[in-house]
Amino acid sequence: MRVGLQEELDQLEASLQEEGELVRRALRGALNALEQQDEELADEVIAFDDEVDRCYFGIETGIQSLLARQAPAAQDLRLVLAVLHNNLHLERMADYCVTVAKLTKLVHDTPPDETLTEALEDMGARAEEMIQTALDSFANRDVEVAESLVEMDELIDGANRRVVHQILSLSADPDLREWGLRMLLVSRCLERIGDHAVDIGEQTAFLVSGQFREFTDASH
Amino acid sequence: MEARAEPATEPPPVMEASSPAAIEVKDLNLYYGTFLAVEGVDMKIERNKATALIGASGCGKSTFLRSLNRMHELVPGARAEGTVALDDEDIYGPNIDPVMIRRRVGMVFQAPNPFPTMSIYDNVAAGLKLNTRRIKKNDLDTVVERSLRGANLWDEVKHRLGKSGSGLSGGQQQRLCIARAIAVEPEVLLMDEPASALDPISTLAIEDLVQELKQDYTIVIVTHNMQQASRASDITGFFNIEGAGEPGHLIEMGPTEKMFTNPEHKATEDYVSGRFG
Numbered sequence: 001m002r003v004g005l006q007e008e009l010d011q012l013e014a015s016l017q018e019e020g021e022l023v024r025r026a027l028r029g030a031l032n033a034l035e036q037q038d039e040e041l042a043d044e045v046i047a048f049d050d051e052v053d054r055c056y057f058g059i060e061t062g063i064q065s066l067l068a069r070q071a072p073a074a075q076d077l078r079l080v081l082a083v084l085h086n087n088l089h090l091e092r093m094a095d096y097c098v099t100v101a102k103l104t105k106l107v108h109d110t111p112p113d114e115t116l117t118e119a120l121e122d123m124g125a126r127a128e129e130m131i132q133t134a135l136d137s138f139a140n141r142d143v144e145v146a147e148s149l150v151e152m153d154e155l156i157d158g159a160n161r162r163v164v165h166q167i168l169s170l171s172a173d174p175d176l177r178e179w180g181l182r183m184l185l186v187s188r189c190l191e192r193i194g195d196h197a198v199d200i201g202e203q204t205a206f207l208v209s210g211q212f213r214e215f216t217d218a219s220h
Numbered sequence: 221m222e223a224r225a226e227p228a229t230e231p232p233p234v235m236e237a238s239s240p241a242a243i244e245v246k247d248l249n250l251y252y253g254t255f256l257a258v259e260g261v262d263m264k265i266e267r268n269k270a271t272a273l274i275g276a277s278g279c280g281k282s283t284f285l286r287s288l289n290r291m292h293e294l295v296p297g298a299r300a301e302g303t304v305a306l307d308d309e310d311i312y313g314p315n316i317d318p319v320m321i322r323r324r325v326g327m328v329f330q331a332p333n334p335f336p337t338m339s340i341y342d343n344v345a346a347g348l349k350l351n352t353r354r355i356k357k358n359d360l361d362t363v364v365e366r367s368l369r370g371a372n373l374w375d376e377v378k379h380r381l382g383k384s385g386s387g388l389s390g391g392q393q394q395r396l397c398i399a400r401a402i403a404v405e406p407e408v409l410l411m412d413e414p415a416s417a418l419d420p421i422s423t424l425a426i427e428d429l430v431q432e433l434k435q436d437y438t439i440v441i442v443t444h445n446m447q448q449a450s451r452a453s454d455i456t457g458f459f460n461i462e463g464a465g466e467p468g469h470l471i472e473m474g475p476t477e478k479m480f481t482n483p484e485h486k487a488t489e490d491y492v493s494g495r496f497g
Contacts, residue, residue, distance in 0.1 A: 002493070002494045002495060005494070071447060072493070073446070073450070073480045073481070073492040073493050073494075074480065074481060074482065074483055074488075074489045074492050074493050075489060075493065076493050077480075077481060078481065078482070210481065210482030211482075
C-alpha cells in the first residue's frame with residue numbers, strides 16, 4: 001500500500017472540508033450582516049476571506065507537490081483532480097460572500113424592503129444547505145445526493161427570478177431603487193454560489209464514475 | 221420560422237475506427253514443462269500502435285511476449301497451446317519456420333546485447349547477413365544507415381562505424397540493438413523491459429524512439445515502469461496472478477489513457493495506483 005500517498009490524499013480531503021466550513025461561516029456572516037445592516041460584521045466577512053485564501057493556497061500547494069512526487073493514477077488521480085476543481089469552486093464562493101458584504105456596506109444606511117430581505121435570507125439559507133450537501137456528497141462518494149443539488153439549485157434560481165421581479169416593482173424612491181439594484185447583485189451572488197455547489201456535485205459523480213458530465217445543460 | 225425536419229432515426233454513433241490486428245492471440249496457454257505459466261489469453265494487438273504489457277513480477281507478461289515470436293519454446297520443456305495469428309497466419313501452425321517468424325517479429329531485450337567483437341556496422345548488418353544470402357555492399361550500407369537513423373543513433377556513430385559496439389554507452393548500445401532488430405525490416409518489434417538498465421535520459425530517448433518506430437512497426441513493450449507504459453504506449457494490457465504457483469491471466473486491456481485513469485477491474489486499479497501487495 002502507498003501509505004504516504006494515502007496520507008496526503010486524506011490531508012487534502014480534510015483541508016477541502018475545512019475550507020468548505022470556512023465558506024459556510026463566511027456566507028452566514030454575510031447574510032447576518034445583510035439582514036442586520038451591520039457594517040462591522042461586513043468588514044469581518046471581508047477580512048475573513050484571507051482565511052479561505054490561506055486554505056485555498058494550502059490545498060493548491062499540496063496538490064502540486066503530490067502530483068510532482070506521487071504520480072497518482074486511476075481513482076487517486078481523479079480524487080486529486082476533483083479536489084483541485086472543488087478548491088477553486090469554494091474559493092469563488094467565498095469571493096461572492098465578500099461581494100455580498102461589500103454591497104451591504106454600500107447600503108447600510110438605507111432602510112431595506114423587508115419582504116426582499118427575507119427572500120434573500122431564504123436564498124442564502126438554501127445556498128448554505130447546498131454547500132453542505134455538496135461537500136457531504138463528495139466525502140461520502142454519494143452520487144445520488146450530489147444529483148439532488150440540481151433540484152435545490154432550481155429553487156434558488158426560482159427565488160432569484162422572484163427577487164428580480166420584486167426589485168422591479170419597488171417604488172420610485174431613488175434611495176430604495178439604489179438599494180434594490182445592490183440587492184439584485186446580492187441575489188445574483190447567492191444564485192452563483194448555488195451553481196458552484198452543483199459543480200462540486202458533478203465532481204463527486206466524476207470521482208465515482210470516471211466520466212465527467214454536467215448534471216444539466218447550460219440552456220437550463 | 222423555418223421548420224427543421226427531425227431525422228427519422230438517430231444517426232449511428234461515430235466510432236473511432238480501430239486498426240486491423242497485426243497479431244491476434246486466441247486462447248493461448250503457455251507451459252514450462254507441466255507448469256502452466258500463462259492461461260487463456262485472448263488479445264488483439266493493433267497495427268502501428270505501441271502496446272504495453274504491465275503486471276507484477278511472475279505474472280507471465282515476458283513469457284507471453286516471447287510466445288509472440290516463438291522464443292518461448294527455446295526454453296527446454298516450454299510449449300504453447302492456442303493460436304497466435306500474425307496477419308491471419310498461425311505462427312504455431314504446421315510447416316511454419318520459427319526462424320522466419322523471428323525475422324518478421326523482432327525482439328529487443330532488457331540488457332543491451334550488441335555482439336561484443338563486432339563493429340557498430342557489423343552489429344547492424346549481422347541480421348541481414350544471416351537472413352540474406354547475397355547482398356551488395358552498397359545496399360548493405362544503405363540498410364545500415366537507414367536502420368541507425370531509424371534508431372536515432374546515426375548522428376552519434378556515423379564517424380566510427382568500424383569501432384566496436386561495446387564501446388558505446390548503455391543507451392546507445394540499446395539503440396544499436398534496436399537498429400539491428402529493424403535492419404531486417406520486421407513487421408512487429410517486441411521489447412522486453414528495453415529501458416530498465418538505462419539512465420533516465422537514455423530511457424526517455426528509447427520512449428521517444430518507440431513513438432517514431434510505431435509509424436513503421438507494430439510495437440509490443442513489456443515494462444515494470446508504469447510511467448513508461450503511460451508515456452510510451454497507446455494500448456495497455458494488464459497481467460496478474462492470483463498467487464504464487466498460479467498461472468498468469470490477462471485481466472484487462474484497453475486504451476492506455478483509460479487504463480491509467482478509469483480501469484474496469486479493481487485489480488488493474490490497485491496495480492496502476494501502486495496499491496497492490
